Amino acid sequence: MLKNVRIALAVLALGLLIWAGYLGLVWAPADREMGDVQRIMYVHVPAMEMALLAMTLNFLCCVTYLFRPSWSMDSLAEAFAEVGLFFGGFGLVLGSIWGKPTWGTYWTWDPRLTSMAIGLVSYAGYLTLRRLVDDAERRAVWSAVVGIIIAVDVPIIYYSVRWWRSLHQMQSSPATVDPAMVRALRWNFLAFFALFVVFVMARYAIALARRRQEVTPPPLVLERAS
């Protein structure tokens, strides 16, 4: 049953991606200043939004785990971290590609890029920690602790453009953006969100299966003492 849901969601996500891709790459008008280069926004922005969403959800899972430990919460945290890292890395590369023609450089040490880069390395560290701890319970507790500490960076990433003078543009509101662009962006957001859900569900299932394999229940049968 669950497998069918996942397949259906995957198909939906694919469909949405195609539709949103069409909207963004073909249908929406080109930007007045940047031209067609601006179209990368339709993938860069949703990717980054998914990354931030994943990081926030990982934080919530970590906090929940410390209050009410459960393998599902631990597996969910792992799934969010890895999917967030993927979307974040993807978005960062896209942003870099966008930066070259518009800012003249692939990278700059401005607050948003720096804090996002820190975030990504932090989550890579989080995942590495998980790989290096053998005991399942300790791994869950320690990665929850680390997850909470690194989540401090997430609001910094989000608000960095507002708090500091940054090369990266501020969050735009729909009021200032062409409605056609808004529409394309919203469809892309939806498509990426569907993809996000598909990835998280798959990754969660893998993590939970691994936990189950590690965490066999105590043996029932009393062997004859030798």
Add this chain to the structure above:
Amino acid sequence: MTPPVAPGLLWTAWILVRKDLLLEWRSRARANALVFFSLSTLLLFSFALGPDTTFLKRAAGGTLWLAILLASVLALGESFRVEQENGALDGLRLAPADARALFLAKALANTALLVLVGAVLLPVLLALASVSPTLGLGRLAGVLVLGCLAISAPGTVYSAISSHARSRDVLLPLLLFPLLIPTVVAAAKATSLVFEGDPMLQFGSWLGLLAGFNVVYWSLGFALFPRVVED
């Protein structure tokens, strides 16, 4: 058998800080090695960055904090090795000593060690880069202490975790460095301002940022450390 009246949290932390400082004094060969290590790092940076003295002047704040950061990885890693050696940490837990007191004590002792390293590095840096504390020694000391505090708090938590994991020598810096980038940026900036003067009065805001990091990381460490050492 009447149970004894156990000391409170802060007094326990005080007892343990004295223990940690005594341990560091006893194994001062290790502290010496640490200081020499950071001195050589400082020299390395100065040489690697080239002979351009104006550039070295501007980079003085950054090089100081890079040297302290690298020293911190060694210091923090060592601080839990002594607890693991004979299971002393378990002995403390059993005493009983509140895990939060353990955190406070370890983090403060590590801070003291890092401040010592910084204090030794500063005169050398002043000479190497031909800088002087334009804004005063007080401000310089303030940045040093706040920066070391901000490194120690999360460092102590991460050190406790990595000392029980595999590849601990890689894991600690991997976890710690990204976390400390904003702290090091703030500390380095503030230090540079002390050296170069502060026409736009930015020093206060960088110091405020450092103070903010301290508040966040010390509270998080205080709350989360028990979950790390207690099962």
Add this chain to the structure above:
Amino acid sequence: MTLREGCAATRNTTGRALRAFCAPSLLDVSNALEFHDVSKRYGRTWALARLSFVLPEGGSLLLTGHNGSGKTTLLRLLATLFRPTTGRVLLFGKDAVTERETLRPRIALLGHSTFLYEDLSARENCVLLARLLGRPAGEADALLERLGLGARAHEAVRTFSAGMKKRLAIVRLLLKRPALALLDEPFGELDPAGIAEMEEHVRGLSRAGATVVLATHQVEHGQTLCTERLHLASGRAPPA
């Protein structure tokens, strides 16, 4: 009062019951220790599997079994150093996990690890514990004298022999005046004189009313000291 061993009830795949489950009484509040279906997992192996037993206050339990049978794990669980993966551990009627802060002052462990700081002196190690317990340093000094470590109290533990470190560990144990004394292989590395001394200490603890759990594979020394016995094999208590 006899020791009631709990045994797990199970039906294997062919439906044969192997053993009846006999649960220790939960109403018996004068028990020092109660293990209820306790299991502990490290990584992928079960160090203890579904162990249940009870020990009354003031009793003394001899814990035997080969290396790797789970004795150390059992003792560390009793010391509240970690929590069981499944099941419950009750000490003096209180849950060992939720009430560990109140229980720890009354429990002392003589473990495999010495809990000592090598760079500190014997006296410094003991005074540290005394201070953490809220006791005057003089008590530590008195115990060091009593165990013959007074002369070398100011030397670093690093210079001590294994036997002396063991004596120092006993000082730390006695300093706590525990209601529950846990001893993990206390006779290891001791010469016959040391063993006799250790046996006397254990008797002293029992006389003082402490509950004692002693794990050793040198059964000949332990059996005279303990009234009850529990044998572990692969983390379980097989039927006697």
